[in-house]
Amino acid sequence: MLIPLILSGGSGTRLWPISRRNLPKQFLSLAGSETLFQQTARRAIELPGAVPPVVVAADDHRFLAAEQLQEIGIVGASILLEPVARNTAPAIAVGALQALKLNAEALLLVLPADHLIGNAQNFAEAVAKARPQALAGSLVTFGIRPNRPETGFGYIRRGEALDSSTFRVDEFVEKPAEAVAQQYVDSGQYDWNSGMFLFRADRYLEELGEHAPAMLAAARAAFEQANIDLDFVRLDADSFAMAPNDSIDYAVMEKTAHAAVVPVSCGWSDIGSWDALWQAAEKDALGNHLEGDVVALDTRGSLVRSHDRHLIAVIGLDDVVVVTTPDATLVARRNASQDVKKIVDYLKSAGRTEHDLHRVVHRPWGSYDSLEAGDRFQVKRIVVKPGAALSLQMHHHRAEHWIVVKGVAEVTCDDKVFLLAENQSTYLPLGSRHRLRNPGKMPLELIEVQSGSYLGEDDIVRFDDVYGRA
Numbered sequence: 001m002l003i004p005l006i007l008s009g010g011s012g013t014r015l016w017p018i019s020r021r022n023l024p025k026q027f028l029s030l031a032g033s034e035t036l037f038q039q040t041a042r043r044a045i046e047l048p049g050a051v052p053p054v055v056v057a058a059d060d061h062r063f064l065a066a067e068q069l070q071e072i073g074i075v076g077a078s079i080l081l082e083p084v085a086r087n088t089a090p091a092i093a094v095g096a097l098q099a100l101k102l103n104a105e106a107l108l109l110v111l112p113a114d115h116l117i118g119n120a121q122n123f124a125e126a127v128a129k130a131r132p133q134a135l136a137g138s139l140v141t142f143g144i145r146p147n148r149p150e151t152g153f154g155y156i157r158r159g160e161a162l163d164s165s166t167f168r169v170d171e172f173v174e175k176p177a178e179a180v181a182q183q184y185v186d187s188g189q190y191d192w193n194s195g196m197f198l199f200r201a202d203r204y205l206e207e208l209g210e211h212a213p214a215m216l217a218a219a220r221a222a223f224e225q226a227n228i229d230l231d232f233v234r235l236d237a238d239s240f241a242m243a244p245n246d247s248i249d250y251a252v253m254e255k256t257a258h259a260a261v262v263p264v265s266c267g268w269s270d271i272g273s274w275d276a277l278w279q280a281a282e283k284d285a286l287g288n289h290l291e292g293d294v295v296a297l298d299t300r301g302s303l304v305r306s307h308d309r310h311l312i313a314v315i316g317l318d319d320v321v322v323v324t325t326p327d328a329t330l331v332a333r334r335n336a337s338q339d340v341k342k343i344v345d346y347l348k349s350a351g352r353t354e355h356d357l358h359r360v361v362h363r364p365w366g367s368y369d370s371l372e373a374g375d376r377f378q379v380k381r382i383v384v385k386p387g388a389a390l391s392l393q394m395h396h397h398r399a400e401h402w403i404v405v406k407g408v409a410e411v412t413c414d415d416k417v418f419l420l421a422e423n424q425s426t427y428l429p430l431g432s433r434h435r436l437r438n439p440g441k442m443p444l445e446l447i448e449v450q451s452g453s454y455l456g457e458d459d460i461v462r463f464d465d466v467y468g469r470a
Contacts, residue, residue, distance in 0.1 A: 001103040003201070004044035004053040005095040008037055008065060008113035009082055013344040013355070014273045014337065017328035018305070021356045026114035027064045030277060037065065037113040038072050043120050044111055045074055047127055052076035054098045055113075056091040059083060062232050063364035063467070078102070081229075083237035088195070089251035090243040093208055093219035094235060096201040107134060108204065110197040110248075116280055118267020126264035129165035130198045138260040139199045139207060139253060140166065143191025145265040149181035152272060152338065154193035154249070156261050169259035172249060191263050195270070197248070204252070211255040218243035229468050274321040274330075274337035278303040303334065326359040364467045365390055366443070378455045382436075384409075384444040389437035391465035398452030398459065399430040407444035410437040433463060 012025030019025035026037040034042070041053055052074055057065045059081045069077050078098050082091065092110055099106035109127065117123050130140040143156045152175060159170035172193065176184065184190035209216045222240035226233050244251075253259050269280040281289040281303070288296055292306030294314070301319040306312045310324055319334045330340065347355040360369045365388040372379040384390070384407075392412065402409065403425040411418055412435040413428055419439075420426060428434045430452060438444035462470040 001051055001106050002047060002049045002109055003051055003099045003102060003106045004041070004047075004109045004111060005092065005099065006037070006040055006044070006053050006055045006111050006113050007088060007091055007095075008055060008057045008061065009085055009091060010112070010114055012114060013341045015271070015277070016340050016344050016355060017325045017330055018323060020354075020358055022060060023064070023358055023362060024061070024114075025271060026112075027061065027068060030271060031116050031280060034072065035068055036116065036271065038068050039117075040111050040113050040115065041069060041074055041077075042072055043117060043123065044109060046120075047109070047124055050109075051102075052078075054078045054080065054095045054102075056080045056082060056095050058085065059234070064362065066231060067364075078233060079231065080226075080233045080235060082240065083235055084241050085245075086240060086243045087245050087247050089208065089212065089246045089248045090215055090219050090240065092197075092204065092248055093216060093243075094223050094240075096204050097220065097223045098233070099201040100205075104202075106201045107131070108197075108199055108201045110199075112195050112270070114271060115194070115196070116267075116269045116271050118269075118280070119265070122264055122266040123268075126165075126262050126266065127198060130260075130262045133162055133166045133260050134198045134200060137200065137203050138162070138166070138258050139204065139256055140197060140260045140262060141169070141253065142194045142196045142198075143261045143263045144194050144268045145263050146185045146190065146192050147265075149178055149185050150192065151175055151178050151181050152276070153270075155181075155184050155190045156193050157190050158261060158263065162260055166260050166262050169253070169261050172254050191261065192268075193249070194268060203258075207252050207256045207258070212244065212246065212251045215243050215246065215251060272338075274303055274323065274332070274340065275334045278321070278334060301334065328354050363390075364388075366438075368448075371447075373455070376451055376453065376455075378450040380448045380450070382446050382448050384436060384438040384446075386438055386441050386443065389466060390435055391460075391462040391467075391470060392433060392435040393460050393462050394431055394433050395452070395459050396431070396461070397454035398450045400428040400434075400451075401449040402426050402428065402436070403447045403449075405445050405447060407438060407442050408440045409444055409446060410439045411435070412437075435464075 008026050012019035015025045027035050029035050099108050134140045155173040157171040159168035222235040225236035271277050283289050287301040289303045293311045294304045294306050296314045298316045299314045304322045307325050321332045321334050323330045344355045366384040369381040404420045404422050409420040414432050464470050
C-alpha cells in the first residue's frame with residue numbers, strides 16, 4: 001500500500017504579502033486553478049496503488065486542508081494536527097505511525113504540500129523506479145537534476161549505483177556559493193535536494209529510533225495520547241512539544257547508512273520565493289509574468305500580480321516583483337526576493353498584523369472581509385456557506401448590526417430565533433448571546449457593523465460550536 005504523507009505545516013513567509021500565517025502558500029492558487037496543496041494531493045492519489053493521504057497540518061489550517069481535499073473529491077484522508085511546529089522529522093514520525101495503523105507494510109511517500117511539479121508523468125516514473133529499493137529497506141530521496149547553478153537549494157552527491165535508476169547517497173551538501181553551485185552542475189554528479197522521500201514507514205521509525213531516540217519517543221507519545229476531534233487527529237500538545245525541532249535531513253538522512261537517491265527531471269520548484277515562482281511561471285515575449293489587471297510598458301523579466309479590482313501600471317522597470325493585496329503592496333528587485341522574510345520579521349517586531357491575517361479571513365463556516373475600520377467602529381462583509389453556522393457567542397465590548405444583502409439568515413439573539421431576508425436587518429446588543437446560520441442552499445452574504453470600545457477578534461466567548469471551538 002502506497003500512502004502519501006503530505007506535510008503542510010509551512011508558513012511561506014518569502015511569498016508575502018500573498019502568503020500569510022492564516023493562509024500560507026500551500027493553500028493558495030499560485031500556478032493553475034488548484035492550490036499547491038490540492039495539486040500535491042491529486043498528483044499523489046493518482047499514483048498506482050495509492051490510497052487517501054495522511055496529512056500533517058497546523059491546527060489553524062485544519063479546516064482549510066479538509067475543505068480543499070473535499071473540493072477535489074478526495075475522501076478518507078487522515079489529518080493529523082500539529083499543536084506546535086517541530087520541523088519535518090517529527091511530523092514524518094507521526095505520519096509514519098498513522099500509516100502503520102492503516103497498514104503494517106505501508107510504503108510512505110513524503111511530499112511537501114507547497115511544491116510545484118510541471119511533469120507529473122516523469123514524477124510518477126521516478127516513484128516507480130524508487131519502489132524496489134524502498135521496499136528493500138532504503139530511505140530513498142528524489143534528487144532534481146539541476147538546470148542552473150542555484151544557491152537557494154541543498155545538493156545531493158550521487159554515489160555508486162544500486163540499480164539502473166537508484167544511487168547510494170555519498171553526501172548531502174548545504175546551500176553553496178554560486179561558483180561552487182556551478183561546479184556541481186558541471187560535474188553531473190549532484191542533484192538538488194527536493195525534500196521528497198519514499199520509504200517503508202517501519203524503516204523510517206527504526207532509523208529515527210537509532211539516530212534520534214528522544215524525538216521518536218516524543219512523537220510516539222504524542223500519537224498514542226492523541227484525541228479525535230471531529231475528523232481530525234489532535235496530537236497531544238505536551239508530548240509533541242518535547243520533540244526536538246529538526247529536519248529529516250539532519251535527524252536521519254545525513255546519519256543513516258541506507259540513504260539512496262533517484263534523480264528526476266520533472267519541472268520541480270519549491271516556490272520558495274517570488275523569483276522561484278517567476279522561474280516556474282509562463283512568461284510573455286519580454287519575460288514578464290503578469291496576473292490580474294496589469295499594464296506593463298517597457299518592462300522585462302518581471303513578475304507583476306494584482307488583486308481583484310486593482311490596476312497596477314509598471315513603466316520602464318526590469319527584473320522586479322510587484323505584488324499587491326487589498327492591504328499591502330510589495331515592490332522588490334527580483335533577485336532580492338529571498339529577503340522578503342525580513343519584511344515579515346519587521347512586521348512581527350512592530351506588532352503589526354499584515355504578516356498574520358489577510359483582509360479576507362477564512363473560517364470553517366465561510367469568510368469575512370474587513371471593509372473599513374475606525375475609532376470605535378468596524379464594517380465587515382460576511383459570507384456563510386449553505387447549511388453552515390457560526391458559534392453561539394457573545395462579546396463584552398461591542399454591539400453589532402447585521403444587514404442581509406443576499407440569501408436568508410437565521411438569527412439567534414438570546415431567547416429569540418427568527419429569519420432575515422434580503423434588505424432586512426437586526427441589532428445585537430452588547431452582551432447578548434447570538435448566532436448566525438445559513439438555512440438556505442445558496443451562500444448568505446451580510447454586512448456587519450460593529451461598534452464599541454474594543455473590536456478585536458479575541459473578544460468572543462463561545463458557548464456552543466459545531467466546529468469544536470467552544
